[in-house]
Amino acid sequence: MSEFAATVIRVLPQRRHELILRTLRAEGPAGVQVLAERLGVSQATIRRDLVQLDKEGRLTRVYGGAVSAADTDDPFAEVAMVRVDEKDALAERAAELIKDGEAILLDIGTTAHRLARKLHGRSLTVITSNLMVYEELKDDQEVQIVLLGGVLRRTYHSLVGFLTEDNLRQVHADRVFLGTSGVRPGGQVMDTTAVEVPLKRAMITAADQVVLLADVGKFPGTGIARVCGPEDLDVVITNAPADETTCAALRQAEVEVIEV
Amino acid sequence: MSEFAATVIRVLPQRRHELILRTLRAEGPAGVQVLAERLGVSQATIRRDLVQLDKEGRLTRVYGGAVSAADTDDPFAEVAMVRVDEKDALAERAAELIKDGEAILLDIGTTAHRLARKLHGRSLTVITSNLMVYEELKDDQEVQIVLLGGVLRRTYHSLVGFLTEDNLRQVHADRVFLGTSGVRPGGQVMDTTAVEVPLKRAMITAADQVVLLADVGKFPGTGIARVCGPEDLDVVITNAPADETTCAALRQAEVEVIEV
DNA sequence: GGCAGATTGCGCAAAATCGTGCGCGCCTTG
DNA sequence: CAAGGCGCGCACGATTTTGCGCAATCTGCC
Structure with a gap:
């Protein structure tokens, strides 16, 4: 002292x-x-x-x-408050893409949590390392939950690490729903937390269809690490009006862009 | 304290x-x-x-x-009430075996949960697929938590399946703490839920030391599936007075029997 | 149903803490 | 060298928290 x-x-x-x-x-x-x-x-x-x-x-x-x-109480409490309406609309639209009986992968982050809130009562298999999703759906008898193993990251309410990647190599899903910190004008999907990048890539590999949820604030946006390019995406859900340059790049790569 | x-x-x-x-x-x-x-x-x-x-x-x-x-609202609250004192004493003694900095594996079941309650504030790595343990320790900054992946079994508050086994093959712990439905007179460790047996075996393989927690009601006891024999155990913690026949069999196999 | 003991909620006074205005010394600027 | 800006310490009224006493309520037991 x-x-x-x-x-x-x-x-x-x-x-x-x-x-x-x-x-x-x-x-x-x-x-x-x-x-x-x-x-x-x-x-x-x-x-x-x-x-x-x-x-x-x-x-x-x-x-x-x-x-x-x-x-203090989780940093997500505040983060989850910004752009709530937009994210909710995106989540609603994303939920409509899912058919009963499917297996879906949900990314880490509040975006996927928003989507999980729309899945109550649906007959689905949800695979995730997002603990907010687990908390959201754990009491819902209809939804089968598969939790991916990993090291607990308390501040992000998620599980990460090589155990998570190992598990992802063993599973397959009909669709994966990804969040992002930003999409660059060329259609590159970025993230700010490097540790999540290999996980997102593994999720992309494990799913038939890749759906990206990005509210308009992410267009264009940036991050320190590149997750994937437009060629890896199948669907992008965003708010209107989306950045035209980015949308063009995405459509060029045969990505379906849904504006809600 | x-x-x-x-x-x-x-x-x-x-x-x-x-x-x-x-x-x-x-x-x-x-x-x-x-x-x-x-x-x-x-x-x-x-x-x-x-x-x-x-x-x-x-x-x-x-x-x-x-x-x-x-x-309060835990459906396990009732189950957890029976033999609380005994299980608490066992858990207390088990917690004393653990040194700071160690990595420990915790089994599925209320026994492991009781042990987890004694670990608040300890500097440890806890590896488990027991979601009660996760709930118990998730807000404790000192404890690093590694959650094993798997399919959510709501009634047992646990994750099971091939993902869990896969993860267990990738990790190693200083000690594993197991619960049981009963120990047969010869020292055979039994369980009632078949799906957990391969997990318990994988946990035994993944740990240097195997510690079994079994209150006196489990001596002797039974179950439908055999988990392991006395030769796989290193330490058994039970209440006095333990069944003498079983204890003898355990000691014969060079198992340390601790009666609390 | 009634009784003894413990527990609770509430009002009030004391203590701790908070926010703020004021003056002083130091640094920057012309 | 002088003027102005800025951060800091001090002091004081306002606010919040805390401790204590007392009547009402609850629990366990006969």
């Missing part, structure tokens, strides 16, 4: 914010008083810092101090 | 709520008085906390205290 107290000279606000966040992540909830002593500034300053960091969404303010943003 | 009692100084409300929930998940129902003493606040404060947490659906308020929300 004296490693901080020794820093009496001068601490940039930026640096101080980093230290606050690090403390929170390392030791969980921390009080204003503790932080003030540790960083050698007044409680008023800490309060101002906390207000600002809270506004930036980097932590969550609580009475008496603050907690790490990750520590 | 004294980790709580030591916290007499000052605790953020947020932190206190976390501790209450963790206590409930780890030790089941808790009284207002106990919680108040343990957290160093008045009973009135605990009551207010419980009311709030109940309103948020994070626990269920009962007269005299509270129980974990997951514990």
Whole structure:
């Protein structure tokens, strides 16, 4: 603790914010008083810092101090709120593609979760490593659920890793429904989390038909890793008005583009 | 456990709520008085906390205290009530066998679930296809969870099938903890559900040490399918007084028998 | 059905915490 | 070198939380 107290000279606000966040992540909830002593500034300053960091969404303010943003209720609660209407419409349309008795693969992410919500009471086999989908359908007697193994990633409510890939090589589905972080103008499907890319590829291989769900905000969009090209897709469901350049590239690759 | 009692100084409300929930998940129902003493606040404060947490659906308020929300609507709640004390004692003893940092395999069934309840806050890797174990530990940051894939069997809260077996061939654990429907006098481990037998065998293969948890009602006992013989076991944990014939057979096969 | 003991909800006062205005010192800018 | 901007500490009223006492309610038992 004296490693901080020794820093009496001068601490940039930026640096101080980093230290606050690090403390929170390392030791969980921390009080204003503790932080003030540790960083050698007044409680008023800490309060101002906390207000600002809270506004930036980097932590969550609580009475008496603050907690790490990750520590609060799942980050999906907020993420799931943006573009809800669009995603719901997409999900509705996607559900119509599915015939009773089929086996479908559902991707990781909130998009697939939205789709799962439309599947209650349907007679289907759902294969997924998406734990939100599992939670959604686990009490639904009609739906057979196949959960793919893997290492639990709590922040993403999913299972990933080589076990998941192994399982995917052993199963086959009529359709796979994929989400994405963005589709580039040429029709390349991108993602931001590298660990999911091999999984998405394995899902594409395991399914007869590949359906991509991408709301209009993803057109055009980007990500750090390429998942697949337009030639791997069969259907893309998006909102109107979709980006014309991207749509053209997709149609060129004989992808059916559905605008809802 | 004294980790709580030591916290007499000052605790953020947020932190206190976390501790209450963790206590409930780890030790089941808790009284207002106990919680108040343990957290160093008045009973009135605990009551207010419980009311709030109940309103948020994070626990269920009962007269005299509270129980974990997951514990209430579980159809296994009844099954889990029989021989609770015995199974708890067994689980407690089994948890002592585990060292921090280890990777352990947990069987399907309520026995393994009881053990999982003793693992909150431990630094471990838990591998399982037992969904009760997953529910129990999914919010515990310390525990890494590896879920084995498979077809959801709702009535047993578990995943089974060839996917599970495939995954088991790809993993290795320091110890596996098995439950059973009964142990025959000769030391043969039995089970009633045939579909689980290949899984239990695969788990035995995947672990360095095999630990069987069997309360005294299982000695001697029976089942329709044989899982393994005494030569596959390393440790058996049971209640005193255990059946002497069976114990002798186990010791003959160099199995360590722990009576609690 | 009634009784003793425990538990609960509620009002109120004390304590802790919060937000804010003000002044001071440091750095930037012209 | 002077003016202005900015971050920081201090102090004070407002808000929230906490602890305690008491009447109403509930549970277990005879």
